[in-house]
Amino acid sequence: MSKNYYDAADLRKFGKITEWNEELGTKFFDYYGKVFEEGALTAREKSLIALAVAHTEQCPYCIDAYTKDGLQRGVTKEEMMEAIHVGAAIKSGATLVHGVQMMNKVNKLDG
Amino acid sequence: MATKSLKKLGSDLAKSNKQLEILSNGIFQNGELPTFKTKISETSQFPLQARKLEILQINVGYMCNQVCDHCHVDAGPDRKEIMTRDTMRQCLEVIKNSGAHTLDLTGGAPEMNPDFRWFVEEAAKVGIKDFIVRSNLTIIRANKKYYDLPDFFKKHNVHVVSSMPHWTRGKTDKQRGDGVFDKSIKALQELNDRGYGMPDSDLRLDLVYNPSGAFLPGDQAAMEKDFKKALMEDFGIQFHNLFAITNLPIARFLDFLIASENYEDYMYQLVEAYNPAAVENVMCTNTLSVSWDGYLYDCDFNQMLELPVNSKAKHISEFNEELLEGRNIVISQHCYGCTAGAGSSCQGSVA
Numbered sequence: 001m002s003k004n005y006y007d008a009a010d011l012r013k014f015g016k017i018t019e020w021n022e023e024l025g026t027k028f029f030d031y032y033g034k035v036f037e038e039g040a041l042t043a044r045e046k047s048l049i050a051l052a053v054a055h056t057e058q059c060p061y062c063i064d065a066y067t068k069d070g071l072q073r074g075v076t077k078e079e080m081m082e083a084i085h086v087g088a089a090i091k092s093g094a095t096l097v098h099g100v101q102m103m104n105k106v107n108k109l110d111g
Numbered sequence: 112m113a114t115k116s117l118k119k120l121g122s123d124l125a126k127s128n129k130q131l132e133i134l135s136n137g138i139f140q141n142g143e144l145p146t147f148k149t150k151i152s153e154t155s156q157f158p159l160q161a162r163k164l165e166i167l168q169i170n171v172g173y174m175c176n177q178v179c180d181h182c183h184v185d186a187g188p189d190r191k192e193i194m195t196r197d198t199m200r201q202c203l204e205v206i207k208n209s210g211a212h213t214l215d216l217t218g219g220a221p222e223m224n225p226d227f228r229w230f231v232e233e234a235a236k237v238g239i240k241d242f243i244v245r246s247n248l249t250i251i252r253a254n255k256k257y258y259d260l261p262d263f264f265k266k267h268n269v270h271v272v273s274s275m276p277h278w279t280r281g282k283t284d285k286q287r288g289d290g291v292f293d294k295s296i297k298a299l300q301e302l303n304d305r306g307y308g309m310p311d312s313d314l315r316l317d318l319v320y321n322p323s324g325a326f327l328p329g330d331q332a333a334m335e336k337d338f339k340k341a342l343m344e345d346f347g348i349q350f351h352n353l354f355a356i357t358n359l360p361i362a363r364f365l366d367f368l369i370a371s372e373n374y375e376d377y378m379y380q381l382v383e384a385y386n387p388a389a390v391e392n393v394m395c396t397n398t399l400s401v402s403w404d405g406y407l408y409d410c411d412f413n414q415m416l417e418l419p420v421n422s423k424a425k426h427i428s429e430f431n432e433e434l435l436e437g438r439n440i441v442i443s444q445h446c447y448g449c450t451a452g453a454g455s456s457c458q459g460s461v462a
Binding site: 012038042043044068071072074075076 | 282378383
């Protein structure tokens with residue numbers, strides 16, 4: 001077993017999760033595949049959303065996977081970086097918007 | 112950006128036997144990944160056999176005005192392998208007498224062969240259904256003597272197939288050299304001006320897309336849509352179809368994969384994306400590739416790996432359609448490049 005928590009080669013083994021629970025694993029992968037099909041959003045748009053979320057979730061496997069997926073779809077590095085900033089803006093916004101809660105609490109407790 | 116071919120640089124990877132050795136060793140030798148032969152045997156598709164000849168692809172020389180990063184030919188200005196008029200005459204005899212419906216001229220930059228125009232004029236007389244010239248576009252703007260190529264192509268009703276790695280300058284120039292994008296755009300506009308690529312026009316203009324790095328091409332139809340939208344919006348350019356082609360792990364692309372430590376991951380990608388349906392329509396089953404010196408190969412990639420056809424007829428002068436039909440195709444691990452995902456051929460996806 002690897003001494004690291006993350007090993008890039010493990011991404012290839014993702015499908016193996018089905019081996020220990022075939023029903024749920026299969027349902028997950030069917031769902032996953034369906035989500036990324038062309039729909040009201042294009043597969044390209046979904047790929048960029050996935051890339052942004054991969055960063056906010058800080059999942060190294062997902063970052064590798066959706067960077068490559070973006071390149072395969074002809075997504076440019078400028079588009080990728082902008083997508084990540086969208087994720088970062090929501091992450092920081094989500095932190096800062098809680099500042100209102102802090103302000104409410106201060107106002108209640110300390111006038 | 113490279114300025115010299117691997118051959119000129121004296122690189123080990125310029126040798127075909129070295130490339131074949133790499134493709135057979137390591138992950139394929141230790142059984143981590145199945146060899147191509149093992150893989151196609153699983154679906155009873157071994158041996159791959161040639162069917163009726165439909166496409167004759169002639170490589171008229173490895174000389175090129177560009178030195179693209181991933182060129183499977185290792186082409187460049189320093190390559191001196193050029194087809195002679197004598198060999199062209201032998202090819203013309205075959206074109207006249209074979210049942211092939213498509214003639215596909217490639218290189219290098221085929222236009223740099225001094226007998227290119229003579230050959231096109233003679234071949235056009237034969238009345239083949241689809242007469243393709245693979246033009247890199249920049250050659251049209253490389254020198255005054257090539258400026259009239261769009262008119263020349265139109266005169267002989269040549270089907271122009273051109274490489275275009277991306278609809279943005281940055282990605283195109285990274286792969287093919289500084290200034291390539293702007294010259295390509297200018298050349299495409301000139302071809303459009305002659306009627307090439309316009310909707311309903313008989314003057315066919317198709318683009319070839321191949322990835323700029325160690326990843327596979329995306330869905331051909333989706334890429335075509337993106338290319339058409341961007342080239343129309345940005346430059347008013349039109350074309351007919353986009354062929355998405357997978358980079359095969361040979362020559363300069365193999366060199367890049369190894370130097371960037373992407374080789375194993377890339378081979379995994381190819382093997383994982385293996386599609387038996389693509390094997391059914393792989394181009395070597397209906398194509399014959401002729402090298403600059405007249406030798407016969409199952410495809411342009413085998414030509415570069417110096418893997419000749421498995422037939423008694425080994426040279427264009429010995430061409431025998433009956434003898435070549437049904438021959439066993441010569442394979443190695445590079446063949447995974449043509450069977451990944453939707454498959455890949457000189458005409459794009461196959462499955």
